[in-house]
Amino acid sequence: MSDATTADTAKNPSRPEAVLAADGTPLKKSLNRALRRQKIRALMLIAPLLLFVLISFVAPIGDMLFRSVENQIVSETLPRTVVALKEWDEASGEPPSEQVYQALYRDMFISVERKEHTRVGQRLNYETTGISSLFRKSGRKMDDIAEPYEDLILDVDKGWKTPERWATLYDSAGTSLPAFTSAYEAFVETMTEDGKDPATTKPWEMFYSELYDDIATGDAAGYNGPLSAELAAVTNAVQGFAAPSFADAFTEIEEDWADHEVWGTIKVYAPRFTPGYFLTSIDMQLGPDGIEAQPEEKQIYITLFKRTLIMSLVITGSCILLGYPVAWLLANLPMRVSNLLMILVLLPFWTSLLVRTSAWKVLLQQQGVINDLLVWIGLISDEGRLVMINNATGTIIAMTHILLPFMILPLYSVMQTIPPTYLRAAKSLGATNWTAFWRVYFPQSVPGIGAGSILVFILSIGYYITPEIVGGTKGVFISNRIAYHISSSLNWGLAAALGSILLAVVLLLYWAYDKIVGIDNVKLG
Amino acid sequence: MASDSTNDAFVVFDRVQKSYDGETLVVKDLNLSLPKGEFLTMLGPSGSGKTTCLMMLAGFETATHGEILLDGKPINNIPPHKRGIGMVFQNYALFPHMTVAENLAFPLEVRKMGKSEREAKVKRALDMVQMGEFGGRRPAQLSGGQQQRIALARALVFEPELVLMDEPLGALDKQLREHMQFEITSIAHNLGITTVYVTHDQTEALTMSDRVAVFEDGRIQQLAPPDELYEAPQNSFVAQFIGENNTLEGVVETISNGECTVRVADGSLIDAKPVNVTKPGEKTLISIRPERVEMGKSRLHPDAHTLKAEVLEFIYMGDIFRTRLRVAGRDDFVIKTRNAPDQKRLKPGEQIEIGWLAEDARALDA
Numbered sequence: 001m002s003d004a005t006t007a008d009t010a011k012n013p014s015r016p017e018a019v020l021a022a023d024g025t026p027l028k029k030s031l032n033r034a035l036r037r038q039k040i041r042a043l044m045l046i047a048p049l050l051l052f053v054l055i056s057f058v059a060p061i062g063d064m065l066f067r068s069v070e071n072q073i074v075s076e077t078l079p080r081t082v083v084a085l086k087e088w089d090e091a092s093g094e095p096p097s098e099q100v101y102q103a104l105y106r107d108m109f110i111s112v113e114r115k116e117h118t119r120v121g122q123r124l125n126y127e128t129t130g131i132s133s134l135f136r137k138s139g140r141k142m143d144d145i146a147e148p149y150e151d152l153i154l155d156v157d158k159g160w161k162t163p164e165r166w167a168t169l170y171d172s173a174g175t176s177l178p179a180f181t182s183a184y185e186a187f188v189e190t191m192t193e194d195g196k197d198p199a200t201t202k203p204w205e206m207f208y209s210e211l212y213d214d215i216a217t218g219d220a221a222g223y224n225g226p227l228s229a230e231l232a233a234v235t236n237a238v239q240g241f242a243a244p245s246f247a248d249a250f251t252e253i254e255e256d257w258a259d260h261e262v263w264g265t266i267k268v269y270a271p272r273f274t275p276g277y278f279l280t281s282i283d284m285q286l287g288p289d290g291i292e293a294q295p296e297e298k299q300i301y302i303t304l305f306k307r308t309l310i311m312s313l314v315i316t317g318s319c320i321l322l323g324y325p326v327a328w329l330l331a332n333l334p335m336r337v338s339n340l341l342m343i344l345v346l347l348p349f350w351t352s353l354l355v356r357t358s359a360w361k362v363l364l365q366q367q368g369v370i371n372d373l374l375v376w377i378g379l380i381s382d383e384g385r386l387v388m389i390n391n392a393t394g395t396i397i398a399m400t401h402i403l404l405p406f407m408i409l410p411l412y413s414v415m416q417t418i419p420p421t422y423l424r425a426a427k428s429l430g431a432t433n434w435t436a437f438w439r440v441y442f443p444q445s446v447p448g449i450g451a452g453s454i455l456v457f458i459l460s461i462g463y464y465i466t467p468e469i470v471g472g473t474k475g476v477f478i479s480n481r482i483a484y485h486i487s488s489s490l491n492w493g494l495a496a497a498l499g500s501i502l503l504a505v506v507l508l509l510y511w512a513y514d515k516i517v518g519i520d521n522v523k524l525g
Numbered sequence: 526m527a528s529d530s531t532n533d534a535f536v537v538f539d540r541v542q543k544s545y546d547g548e549t550l551v552v553k554d555l556n557l558s559l560p561k562g563e564f565l566t567m568l569g570p571s572g573s574g575k576t577t578c579l580m581m582l583a584g585f586e587t588a589t590h591g592e593i594l595l596d597g598k599p600i601n602n603i604p605p606h607k608r609g610i611g612m613v614f615q616n617y618a619l620f621p622h623m624t625v626a627e628n629l630a631f632p633l634e635v636r637k638m639g640k641s642e643r644e645a646k647v648k649r650a651l652d653m654v655q656m657g658e659f660g661g662r663r664p665a666q667l668s669g670g671q672q673q674r675i676a677l678a679r680a681l682v683f684e685p686e687l688v689l690m691d692e693p694l695g696a697l698d699k700q701l702r703e704h705m706q707f708e709i710t711s712i713a714h715n716l717g718i719t720t721v722y723v724t725h726d727q728t729e730a731l732t733m734s735d736r737v738a739v740f741e742d743g744r745i746q747q748l749a750p751p752d753e754l755y756e757a758p759q760n761s762f763v764a765q766f767i768g769e770n771n772t773l774e775g776v777v778e779t780i781s782n783g784e785c786t787v788r789v790a791d792g793s794l795i796d797a798k799p800v801n802v803t804k805p806g807e808k809t810l811i812s813i814r815p816e817r818v819e820m821g822k823s824r825l826h827p828d829a830h831t832l833k834a835e836v837l838e839f840i841y842m843g844d845i846f847r848t849r850l851r852v853a854g855r856d857d858f859v860i861k862t863r864n865a866p867d868q869k870r871l872k873p874g875e876q877i878e879i880g881w882l883a884e885d886a887r888a889l890d891a
Binding site: 419421422424425426427428429430431432433435436439440443444 | 614616
């Protein structure tokens, strides 16, 4: 009964039983007010770092990760083509209709003027090789496609050459010339961006073809502005004109435009967001029938991921094997000796990473110090020099050496807290040295192994410089591939997708580790 | 006499020396033998070598010279885990990653004992220290006193004949310590095991032990039962280390028939029992327990010498009174008197006369 009363009181603070501060305000409110100042001060103290991290780290990384699914370039650069392609069925095996080619002509012309066609070509080239050069070559020929229309209209009236004529036409067109209006708007936008005056700049050749299109479709009949007479003259000339096919024009420039695979790629990568980069990262691709495996010769990423994980595990394992005895010595030797040893452990931290890695190159290469020594003492023959660099062995040796301090230090800090009396107690209870170590000392040092392993594994899974220098082709990690896509191939989307997968793998492993060992058991210092 | 006791002794230190650095001896010529079932305490200030002796017995330190015998066999070359000696450590050294029951089962497991037998023994050991309910807990979930009991149970569970304890009660509060003193001795006596106990707490040593070995400077200064140690210290170190003690410096005047007279600093004569003095003219330190000093002549021998004293301080302590006096030029002379109805409460500045029975004042080495 009394319990019920207490619970009731707690739920209903407005009742007279609610605890009040000396001035009559509820105690909770009063306490919050008192703590607020402290909280604000704490926030102010971390604010500089927080802002720095947010601006220089979290935001760019977020943006980078977003690139792994972003694909707006296709639909933004080729908007008309993307819409027109919706009708086309790739399974037919036929190239698309004339409308699609016309839409492509319009998009291409504008994007060539805006110098954007090479970028979209490069983007699509990631998916189907050859599209980049297709776009680049075709870009130069767009004027050729417009040429028959230009000749046609200029034969009628040279006045169409002037920018003013087209400006007047646009101003008076209303809704009667939709194709031309759309082209002219793109023209104005481009000129404004380039800082030129559309009213005085040389008009695009595209205007001729678009005006022809408006006349041919009959839309131009609705025009009744100041240029009605000039337009009528053009209309007359158009009557006997046989317009060339856009499809033929494109195919003539480059045969690949008749290839349904090229069109399939454009259609598949039309949406604003795509899983394409992620699929590439796991050796898949987006085909017309959905997700399918990459052709065998292009499957490299799964292998690289597997290699990265396995080699990181091997490196972590060898760090434990080599680091454990050292950490034990550090924790158990007299202070003077262990301080000296500690300096030796920390020494690599004060040497440049690049220098250490290069030193391994000197030591491990076939004409290097170690091989020379082995030949000299006769352990191996001169012909049988060991290959220890530019392969996985080199990467493992060099990275184990470089990451060893990250294993030793957490191990040492944990071992330092294990009093030697535990071992004595175990021995006094009848345990042999080994049993005492294995049953009593080792279990207590596991948190150190855990912390060291997490550090070493996560560091090595994303390591770049050392595998790059000593890894050759068989010893490189996924991070080297990411770096390649960031700085050489400029396929940032794929780099972002690979990076996202790496991040996800690390988080997954961290989660698994927490489930199995428990993150509370990790002591970093 | 030494060789006699060696024959039936269970643990023997025979001329044992220990040096860590090759320059100074931490333990100098230690001879000690204790019979089966004895509770022996090694008592001494820190650095006196008592813990080193214990560690040599346990096997964690090796003797630089001399031999240690266990049940008649030399054990110098036997590794600790084969000695079968139970040990309780200062901070208990309970394995934190094992439960209480696992801790207790550990010595049985390494002896390859069967599971059912193991469980029975663990249960019996836990019951013995009244911790039967706590088998599933981790050491960190126990209080200091409970951990102490578990450590004791673990040292006893494999039924060793010799148990070593290295200041096991040091970390407990006073009340718990007194309780555990009683518990440890009663368990040790009930099981009939031989115990070597190291402490620097003289109360602990006196209340628990059959015999106490007082260590100082790497040597045993005196090895005796508690009452003898307190009432008949063999030298001035033991006299001062055990219990409260008044000392007076002086020179032996006469000596005969187990009694002597000593002239103290202010020229007065006092009676004493010669312990470490043999002839007149020797310098000596007289040791008198505060509770053996008498005020007034009524209980003394008619010819007994007395000293004049001035009361400096009177402290009321409930059951006793503690009075500080200036005697023979020293102002740290303390007497203790029982709080009896007829007992006079002295005031500072009062002049009194004090004396004692000759056998209560021991003339020791100076």
